[in-house]
Amino acid sequence: MAATTTINPESAGFNPATKTFHSLRPPIHLPQEDAPISVVDYVLSIRSASRWPDSTAALIDSATGQRIPYSDLLKRHKSLSYYLQHVLKLSRHDVALVICPNCVQVPILYLSLLSIGVVVSPGNPVSTGSEFARLVELSGPTIAFATSSTAYKLPKLRLGTILVDSPEFESMMTHTFDLDLNLGLGPTQPSQSDVAAILYSSGTTGRIKGVMLTHRNLIGVVALCRSSAVAAGERASPAVLLYTVPLFHVFGFIYSLKSVALMETVVMMPRFGLDGMLKAVEEFGVTDVAMAPPVVVAMVKPGSSERYDLSSLKSLVVGAAPLGKDVIAAFKAKFPAVELAQGYGLTELTGPVSRVLGPKESKKWGSVGRLYGLLEARIVDPETQEFLPPGKQGELWVKGPTTFKGYVGDPEGTIDNMVINEWLRTGDLCYFDDQGFLYVLDRLKELIKYNGYQVAPAELEQLLQSHPCVADAAVIPYPDEEAGQLPFACVVRRPGCILDERSVMEFVAKQVAPYKKIRRVAFVNSIPKSPAGKILRKDLRKMVLAPLLTTSSSKL
Numbered sequence: 001m002a003a004t005t006t007i008n009p010e011s012a013g014f015n016p017a018t019k020t021f022h023s024l025r026p027p028i029h030l031p032q033e034d035a036p037i038s039v040v041d042y043v044l045s046i047r048s049a050s051r052w053p054d055s056t057a058a059l060i061d062s063a064t065g066q067r068i069p070y071s072d073l074l075k076r077h078k079s080l081s082y083y084l085q086h087v088l089k090l091s092r093h094d095v096a097l098v099i100c101p102n103c104v105q106v107p108i109l110y111l112s113l114l115s116i117g118v119v120v121s122p123g124n125p126v127s128t129g130s131e132f133a134r135l136v137e138l139s140g141p142t143i144a145f146a147t148s149s150t151a152y153k154l155p156k157l158r159l160g161t162i163l164v165d166s167p168e169f170e171s172m173m174t175h176t177f178d179l180d181l182n183l184g185l186g187p188t189q190p191s192q193s194d195v196a197a198i199l200y201s202s203g204t205t206g207r208i209k210g211v212m213l214t215h216r217n218l219i220g221v222v223a224l225c226r227s228s229a230v231a232a233g234e235r236a237s238p239a240v241l242l243y244t245v246p247l248f249h250v251f252g253f254i255y256s257l258k259s260v261a262l263m264e265t266v267v268m269m270p271r272f273g274l275d276g277m278l279k280a281v282e283e284f285g286v287t288d289v290a291m292a293p294p295v296v297v298a299m300v301k302p303g304s305s306e307r308y309d310l311s312s313l314k315s316l317v318v319g320a321a322p323l324g325k326d327v328i329a330a331f332k333a334k335f336p337a338v339e340l341a342q343g344y345g346l347t348e349l350t351g352p353v354s355r356v357l358g359p360k361e362s363k364k365w366g367s368v369g370r371l372y373g374l375l376e377a378r379i380v381d382p383e384t385q386e387f388l389p390p391g392k393q394g395e396l397w398v399k400g401p402t403t404f405k406g407y408v409g410d411p412e413g414t415i416d417n418m419v420i421n422e423w424l425r426t427g428d429l430c431y432f433d434d435q436g437f438l439y440v441l442d443r444l445k446e447l448i449k450y451n452g453y454q455v456a457p458a459e460l461e462q463l464l465q466s467h468p469c470v471a472d473a474a475v476i477p478y479p480d481e482e483a484g485q486l487p488f489a490c491v492v493r494r495p496g497c498i499l500d501e502r503s504v505m506e507f508v509a510k511q512v513a514p515y516k517k518i519r520r521v522a523f524v525n526s527i528p529k530s531p532a533g534k535i536l537r538k539d540l541r542k543m544v545l546a547p548l549l550t551t552s553s554s555k556l
């Protein structure tokens with residue numbers, strides 16, 4: 001890390017007077033805040049300035065090869081919007097749950113719901129019935145959109161559940177209604193301050209939280225993504241993107257909007273598999289892939305990708321969790337022509353905060369890039385709350401128009417802890433170097449990242465404690481080369497009870513989505529706690545994990 005004395009604050013974008021980091025990217029202009037436009041109006045206005053023809057493929061289904069050109073996407077969006085508004089009678093502020101794997105219908109559904117002011121609330125289709133019940137309780141949807149393989153898990157809603165993989169849904173998108181192409185939304189026209197989406201994020205308390213994002217927030221991130229595309233320079237042909245990241249989390253959610261704005265072709269894979277992804281890259285000439293670190297780990301394994309022609313590939317945008325330097329080195333050696341662009345983002349900031357841009361910046365191994373144009377940042381000492389200069393580590397705080405509106409049903413409580421004078425506390429331990437590159441070192445908040453998904457230890461601890469043979473339990477992250485971290489349970493058995501590792505894991509697995517499963521168990525005599533009863537996780541990590549790991553304990 002650079003020493004503070006050698007740092008020129010200006011080259012890091014740091015203002016010593018305000019102790020604030022400013023973006024080094026070109027400024028970005030957003031529409032007037034009171035302009036009556038939705039994020040869809042904004043996306044479509046950018047799209048209409050694109051130089052690519054409407055015959056460009058908007059969406060490709062990797063399994064069937066079905067291609068939907070932009071001309072058709074727009075027609076489908078108009079028809080579906082009409083149907084939702086005039087037949088189903090959905091209106092501004094209604095909430096729609098969307099429980100679907102990645103498929104070509106979802107971006108069209110998002111556009112249509114957002115354009116008529118319906119709040120889109122996407123959830124993970126592998127969640128359990130009780131997890132869905134909690135989402136419904138939080139966001140109060142009137143309708144759900146799901147697939148035939150997920151719908152059975154959803155509670156009954158006022159307007160029921162529409163299956164997006166049904167012939168009926170296809171006809172909602174393709175029926176030629178007597179359309180006034182300008183939908184004439186009148187009073188249903190969303191305003192920028194309206195909530196546009198509720199995304200779900202794991203709370204450290206174990207209760208899932210609904211993160212409210214406004215149309216203004218989404219307009220902000222579409223503008224950020226567009227500025228990156230402009231900075232990256234013109235392409236000879238439209239970019240062909242493949243998302244391995246799910247459309248129900250912020251990374252995939254905002255990418256589905258920005259791809260329409262930039263007229264990118266998106267290849268959809270319903271379920272991730274490395275071979276399926278590489279085959280799709282070869283078959284559809286994919287240029288860019290959005291992914292979480294485990295996919296990079298899989299790609300660098302010897303023999304994993306050699307039989308595919310990946311020459312179309314220009315860049316990988318990697319976010320959702322840290323990427324190890326050894327994996328970056330292996331990737332660079334194996335794919336020297338492919339840019340590995342790390343990014344950093346979080347749901348409460350509508351996704352992107354920083355990213356690496358272009359081949360020169362991608363040489364900064366381990367950095368998650370520079371701040372996006374609309375954002376400011378501070379590095380704050382967690383003990384003293386002092387604002388720190390480049391080269392010093394502290395909690396990252398971020399300010400900008402993409403800061404979320406609040407958590408559903410918790411207007412004051414949680415947001416007050418997270419947002420201080422418009423500054424969002426990220427809960428991540430970071431530093432900026434002398435050129436404004438951001439590095440994420442650790443998480444201050446108690447969350448495990450499994451395959452780029454957040455897992456709250458508290459949620460699993462509550463489940464474990466409900467087992468009749470468990471006297472006490474704590475869950476900590478266990479480092480794993482492929483998944484990043486695994487949920488690891490430390491369990492105190494009740495005297496006289498027989499309880500083994502397998503039964504602990506099965507007990508939890510039955511009640512949670514697969515990514516939250518406990519994947520290792522240790523039996524201990526007690527869980528170290530503070531006098532106030534708080535689990536001393538650092539002590540537990542040292543006590544339980546250090547003997548199990550051959551790597552240095554600083555990695556824990």
Ligand SMILES: CC(C)(COP(=O)(O)OP(=O)(O)OC[C@H]1O[C@@H](n2cnc3c(N)ncnc32)[C@H](O)[C@@H]1OP(=O)(O)O)[C@@H](O)C(=O)NCCC(=O)NCCSC(=O)/C=C/c1ccc(O)cc1
Nearest residue numbers: 244245249251272292319320343344345351352451452514
């Ligand atoms: C492609 C991954 C890395 C691996 O996929 P996988 O191999 O299918 O594994 P999963 O983790 O999805 O699945 C876990 C378990 O669920 C199972 N599963 C799986 N899909 C099924 C199924 N449809 N049916 C039934 N069982 C199943 C799966 O089999 C497995 O079961 P098990 O055998 O117990 O391990 C996948 O995990 C993944 O995409 N993770 C990324 C998550 C993600 O996007 N997180 C983003 C959060 S938002 C964020 O951080 C924003 C960052 C950001 C950064 C920069 C920006 O510019 C903007 C934003």
